Amino acid sequence: MSVPLSQMWAVASYVLGQRLRGRRRYPLVLMLEPLFRCNLACAGCGKIQYPPQILRKHLSVEQCLAAVEECGAPMVSIPGGEPLMYPEIGRLVRELVLRRKYVYLCTNALLLGQKLAEGLFEPSRYLSFSVHMDGLREEHDEAVCRAGVWDDAVAGIREALRRGFRVTTNTTLFEGANPLRMREFFDAMMDLGVEGMMISPGYSYSKAPDQEHFLRRRRAHELFARMLANPSRRWKFNQSPLFLQFLMGKQDFECTPWGNPTYNMFGWQRPCYLLQEGYASSFAELMETTRWEQYGRRSGNEKCRDCMVHCGYEPTAVHHAFASWRGLRDTVVATVTGRL
Amino acid sequence: MPDETTLEGWAPEIGGGLTLAEVVERAFDYRGNVTVVRTDGAEVEGYLFNRAREVPAPFVQMYDRNGDGPLTILYAEIRAIRFTGKDMAAGNSYAAWLRARDAAKTTSGAPPAAGA
Ligand code: SF4
Numbered sequence: 001m002s003v004p005l006s007q008m009w010a011v012a013s014y015v016l017g018q019r020l021r022g023r024r025r026y027p028l029v030l031m032l033e034p035l036f037r038c039n040l041a042c043a044g045c046g047k048i049q050y051p052p053q054i055l056r057k058h059l060s061v062e063q064c065l066a067a068v069e070e071c072g073a074p075m076v077s078i079p080g081g082e083p084l085m086y087p088e089i090g091r092l093v094r095e096l097v098l099r100r101k102y103v104y105l106c107t108n109a110l111l112l113g114q115k116l117a118e119g120l121f122e123p124s125r126y127l128s129f130s131v132h133m134d135g136l137r138e139e140h141d142e143a144v145c146r147a148g149v150w151d152d153a154v155a156g157i158r159e160a161l162r163r164g165f166r167v168t169t170n171t172t173l174f175e176g177a178n179p180l181r182m183r184e185f186f187d188a189m190m191d192l193g194v195e196g197m198m199i200s201p202g203y204s205y206s207k208a209p210d211q212e213h214f215l216r217r218r219r220a221h222e223l224f225a226r227m228l229a230n231p232s233r234r235w236k237f238n239q240s241p242l243f244l245q246f247l248m249g250k251q252d253f254e255c256t257p258w259g260n261p262t263y264n265m266f267g268w269q270r271p272c273y274l275l276q277e278g279y280a281s282s283f284a285e286l287m288e289t290t291r292w293e294q295y296g297r298r299s300g301n302e303k304c305r306d307c308m309v310h311c312g313y314e315p316t317a318v319h320h321a322f323a324s325w326r327g328l329r330d331t332v333v334a335t336v337t338g339r340l
Numbered sequence: 341m342p343d344e345t346t347l348e349g350w351a352p353e354i355g356g357g358l359t360l361a362e363v364v365e366r367a368f369d370y371r372g373n374v375t376v377v378r379t380d381g382a383e384v385e386g387y388l389f390n391r392a393r394e395v396p397a398p399f400v401q402m403y404d405r406n407g408d409g410p411l412t413i414l415y416a417e418i419r420a421i422r423f424t425g426k427d428m429a430a431g432n433s434y435a436a437w438l439r440a441r442d443a444a445k446t447t448s449g450a451p452p453a454a455g456a
Pocket residue numbers: 038039040041042045046047048080081082108132144
């Protein structure tokens with residue numbers, strides 16, 4: 001685990017506070033999408049599949065801050081689109097840091113060197129660049145459909161680290177990923193000097209018979225179990241060890257989609273970052289009127305059957321760590337020993 | 341294949357087996373502009389990003405072609421919806437890209453261009 005102690009403490013006290021207040025559902029990370037524009041066109045990325053007038057639009061900083069205030073989550077993840085294309089990204093990040101929100105700015109890093117040179121950001125323990133890296137050079141460039149992106153991202157990471165910024169990576173894996181190559185990738189990222197890595201299976205949805213759903217989940221567990229078996233002591237993951245155990249098939253969790261609520265120019269997205277089943281006009285409306293029982297693997301919802309993505313299951317893992325002695329013990333053991 | 345079917349150009353007749361609510365659902369899922377024809381004959385073209393079905397007065401929400409909005413239109417005020425804009429999702433699924441990549445590799449050894 002690589003999350004700094006101050007951040008761990010902030011999250012732990014927030015979760016315990018929610019539990020003491022008896023709140024059954026509470027947000028942990030706000031997924032704030034100020035725009036959908038991007039300077040890449042990765043295969044299958046639904047975030048950029050909008051007509052031009054939508055891609056030209058973006059939220060104002062004031063709208064973003066109002067959403068942050070309304071939601072109250074201690075962490076804010078800024079995905080996109082590409083947030084470094086947001087004209088007010090510097091001001092937005094400054095305001096969030098002032099509010100002591102832990103910010104993960106998710107970027108493909110193509111513009112990172114340029115924005116750092118422009119002096120848009122200042123190093124802070126509240127700010128981490130979360131760089132999209134889907135594997136080693138060959139795998140990453142293939143995933144983003146453009147040669148040379150891996151090299152640019154590595155240059156951006158180096159520059160951010162040189163300037164004293166926190167840098168993490170985020171990696172999405174689909175079926176067919178090679179566990180041995182991924183282990184090499186983890187080594188390569190640690191060699192680069194990133195603070196920690198985040199991994200998640202990608203989301204895919206297709207109608208299938210029960211048996212096929214079962215097999216897909218089993219294949220995903222096998223992939224992560226092989227990838228994370230006997231993890232090197234050098235590997236640092238910027239995420240809950242229980243979530244990694246869940247990916248390996250060692251924990252059985254249910255989705256908590258309200259843990260990572262999503263806000264963008266359309267409003268508060270129901271029910272999660274991945275599915276777009278409609279929008280609420282306020283966070284309270286999202287929490288109160290979404291039919292949460294219709295989502296998650298046990299709901300029987302076909303769209304949720306194969307899903308194991310971090311935005312649905314990582315908040316569950318964090319909640320679990322504080323909800324039982326067993327959860328706390330498993331978290332402490334994995335954190336201290338590095339064993340998963 | 342489902343990811344390659346598109347409703348682009350569709351101008352459904354409401355009634356006769358197809359309800360307005362069903363057409364609204366398709367428009368809500370559609371990744372392109374649609375034209376909403378109001379009962380008074382006025383038309384608005386734009387991106388329909390939301391709909392609320394289970395409220396006393398069901399409505400849709402849109403950003404128009406200039407990105408202005410959101411505009412709210414009651415179901416009761418809609419006569420028809422035409423799928424007039426380009427479908428931005430058509431042919432852009434991950435599965436479609438994998439197929440294009442494999443085909444390109446077999447013929448030239450080069451991967452397809454971004455966004456293919
Ligand atoms: S970099 Fe991210 S937002 Fe941009 S196209 Fe790729 S997956 Fe989509």
